[in-house]
Amino acid sequence: MKVVVDAFGGDNAPLEIVEGAVLALKKHKDLEVILCGKEDKIKEILNGREERIEIINADDVITNDDVPTEAIRHKKNSSLVVAYDTLKTRDDVIGLVTAGSTGAVLAGAIMKIGRIKGISRPALAPILPTKKDSDVIIIDSGANIDCKPVNLLHFALMGSAYYSIIYNVESPRVALLNNGAEEEKGNELAKETFPLLKNAPINFIGNKEGSDFMSGDVDVMVTDGFAGNALLKGTEGAVSAVVSILKKSIKSHFLSMIGAIFMKKTFKDIKNRVDIQKKHAGSPLLGCKKLVVKNHGSCARANILASIEQTMKLYENKLNQKIEEAILKLEETEN
Amino acid sequence: MKVVVDAFGGDNAPLEIVEGAVLALKKHKDLEVILCGKEDKIKEILNGREERIEIINADDVITNDDVPTEAIRHKKNSSLVVAYDTLKTRDDVIGLVTAGSTGAVLAGAIMKIGRIKGISRPALAPILPTKKDSDVIIIDSGANIDCKPVNLLHFALMGSAYYSIIYNVESPRVALLNNGAEEEKGNELAKETFPLLKNAPINFIGNKEGSDFMSGDVDVMVTDGFAGNALLKGTEGAVSAVVSILKKSIKSHFLSMIGAIFMKKTFKDIKNRVDIQKKHAGSPLLGCKKLVVKNHGSCARANILASIEQTMKLYENKLNQKIEEAILKLEETEN
DSSP, X not given: OEEEEETTOSTTTTHHHHXXXXXXXXXXXXXXXXXXXXXXXXXXXXXTXXXXXXXXXXXXXXXXXXXXXXXXXXXXXXXXXXXXXXXXXXXXXXXXXXXXXXXXXXXXXXXXIOBOTTOSOOEEOOEEEXXXXXXXXXXXXXXXXSOOHHHHHHHHHHHHHHHHHHTTOXXXXXXXXXXXXXXXXXXXXXXXXXXXXXXXXXXXXXXXXXXXXXXXXXXXXXXXXXXXXXXXXXXXXXXXXXXXXXXXXXXXOHHHHHHHHHTHHHHHHHHHHHOHHHXXXXXXXXXXXXXXXXXXXXXOHHHHHHHHHHHHHHHHTTHHHHHHHHHHXXXXXXX | OEEEEETTOSTTTTHHHHHHHHHHHHHOTTOEEEEEEOHHHHHHHHTTOOTTEEEEEOOBOOOTTSOHHHHHHHOTTBHHHHXXXXXXXXXXXXXXXXXXXXXXXXXXXXXXXXXXXXXXXXXXOOEEEOSSSOEEEEEOSSSOSSOOHHHHHHHHHHHHHHHHHHTTOSSOEEEXXXXXSSTTOSOHHHHHHHHHHHTSSSEEEEEEOXXXXXXXXXXXXXXXXHHHHHHHHHHHHHHHHHHHHHHHHHHHOHHHHHHHHHTHHHHHHHHHHHOHHHHSOOEEEETBSSEEEEOOTTOOHHHHHHHHHHHHHHHHTTXXXXXXXXXXXXXXXXX
């Protein structure tokens, strides 16, 4: 399996990206990687470890300051555009991994690769922990800011297919984010989306509130990118606030400082469970004709390893075929 | 000062509500309270402590299962409707305190009391802690699900006036909840709201994301009730999830259990800081012609005390006059 990697996307590029690819190659003997970016820099990092690696030179870089669509159109020699062109034109490449600017990754996916037939909009679906043992995904988390009911319906189908593969669950519990549990609750978008989800070929468990997001009672939380971004970022901010209040308090009580020494394992547990993004693969851009996995800008080599592994897993488990099948099933229900 | 209290609204009514009123009367010698609800039950609880208390009998109760507008219209002898009628008709009553159904409280406020001239929609603005020493309010938090830019403009004015009184801050930092900091970010509503807030007579600090909500860098977070509810409830859910993960982990490591004993003070600190709702007054229904303070359904006597004290403080500090002045100032800027 061959994966193309944007070696110059993200805050820690190229070092962490290249090292992540090397980790993946060590672990997976059936993997080959194409690295896009400044060849001399990449070679310097590889320092001879070039087995199963192909380098495609790209001298330019897209930054967060670039206007996404313009950057994709005009920065033809940027690492991301060269990676997209490689994904598009080469049949042996199964997917693309990048930690580049979200806007540019989205724009590139739509302009270079295109959507799966029947999918109105691709979406991002990051993973969060819950208070139980299961994780939860939120779709869309910010790729699509103004949405229509049909977009949310497609998010639900894609999110369900994705969750079912990554957690090996037959029928993930799909909920609609709302301001109350009752069927008649919601803004116009939620009210119009409810009946669509009710009739869709998914395990729809109804409306859920933000407070249910990390409860462990929901697997796939469906919403528009604006509310989704508010919920996702609010959750991250709240976790960070609690940790910060905890730290400040420990420092101000002598006994607590002693207690904290005994609690090392617990703090590690929390870190592992809560800092889920740290070990995670980021999110695929669900609904693209070919696999695109986007990690966050500040990610490290372990994330890039995870992103490459996720690309392989989603390919092996035929994510896109499953999304296509769900769309067909939906069309059958509608007719 | 005379405050009318809905003695039969909320899960812990009438006991906690009546005891809360008694606490307030003990603390504030210039306070008088009117309790609305079943007279015999109230008298049983008071057991002689009737000084500065007037009881108005109301045999019926509005529940969460009632349709709000219908309940206000038809349950004329419910404790909430009787309390609203008292607030409306008696000039000596400065405000109303209730822990009843949010929908009914909102419907009653609009149908019985009415809006301040120029305010398009009343809104709820609960308080949350931040990782610094300041608190933050979110407006609207769920009273207004589908909003227009002018509604958010009014939320900003009212939130700023309210925050400025309760925290004695001259110019609270008002932010617009958005999916990015840049001016051009947002859904249609946010994009259209941005210039209105920029030109409003408030200290507008621009767009902020959900992750900034508890950062301590924002005092008043402005948004529609749908996104606001998602952010508020998501925050509560995240805090609860972290605490739950912490507890589970402590139980599973022997050393952590020992550590936890030393950390008693820290856990108390966190509880005090995070469970802010526990000691708080709930939220006034900002924009009503007379003061209405709504506490959460499961609140206890300490909250009712806080709600009554908040009503007194907002009255003394002329909240409604300040909102009226802000609206006038806004109209001057617009002309």
